[in-house]
Amino acid sequence: MHRRRPAIALSAALVAAPLLTACGGTAHPGAAAVVGGERITVAQLESRVDEVRAAQRAAATDGAQYQQAVAQTSSLTRDTLHSLVLDRVLDRAAKNAGVSVTARDVEQMRAGLQAQAGGAKELQTVWLQQYGVAPQRLDDSLRTEVEAQKLAAALGADMSTTEGKAAFWKAMSQASRELHVDLNPRYGTWDVQKSSLADAKTPWVKEVTAAAAQQTA
Template sequence: MHRRRTAIAVSAALVAAPVLTACGETEHPGAAAVVGGERITVAQLEGRVKEVRAAQRAATPDDTQYQQTIARTSGLARDTLHSLVLDRVLDRAARDAGVSVSRRDVEQMRTNLEQQAGGARALQSIWLEQYGVAPRRIDDNLRTEVQAQKLSAALGADMSTTDGKATFWKAMAQASKELNIDLNPRYGTWDVQKSSRVDAKTPWVKEATVAAAPQPA
């Protein structure tokens, strides 16, 4: 198995103070979260979850296995929402640092990952199974990863060191404060010190593992 460490494969507890507070349905009806004054609606979130469930169904034709997959990913809605929020925080931090990502950057990363995984279908399977990312969202997900890597480089943050991680997450915490994020409590709580829910699965803050193609006997 080939292991690829991202630029920000980090431990959870680092810097910053909590900046995300809960919002009630009376304040933001129909909103799963409000980030920088922009709503992530419950309908948008449910749409993303349906995409993943449809992909899981297609990849798991056996009913028993599919039910096991649903049980294993029972927190999909909350995890997906937190990923959507984190993506917006990263966008703000990157913009503050003057970082941009081109389509070519994303294409290059995808090509490299597909080569490591053993093809496009293999990459789709890995991203769906390990990270809950539907095939149609892989490019969006990889853009986020490239953005995180470029941000750490712009900050001079060596993510293999404690100081480097602290520098990166300080920038993320500042971006969170600027965005004045509100989260609907039905989807859980936000811990900025851990930069995610305790059980969230967010590819760009974890070590991404890509299985190499099986070697012929």
């Protein structure tokens, strides 16, 4: 990401991605989701949401501005959970494709996006406002951005085409099946017949151009 351009255009439209697998709706007390046998607890989810709310409060100039930020991110809990689950699915899909991400990859991504945003603080603000990512989670989010690009490159998937998107999400669906994603119904469903994930504010769920994918390949 040394070319001073973001790998994923911040203004790009969300990929109309299908939900990956149907959930069995198994009862898991205290769990927001179970992915690959590992629980994402309600407490963990709420902690992530609290991080974002604290960052929004710190960034607001007054109470009214904070309330406006809260209103604009009214689906934050659901979006955060979908992001946590999707990131784990992406990790599995990347592993299946032999993809790995280095610290240097993340540094290059950050440098390019900071150059576009106008600085480190400005990039944190963009990620907080557009994607509900707290500043302390920025590098984790950028790592996932790189991983998505590298997966697309490994699959030979040109994400500017319908065929490329289909290949990418086929790999994601396979990973989701392997992990047996089970979402707590209170947070929504994980069903291939629905498309609510397309509304989740997850940075890497964007159109990735072939040129951008090649930058981190």
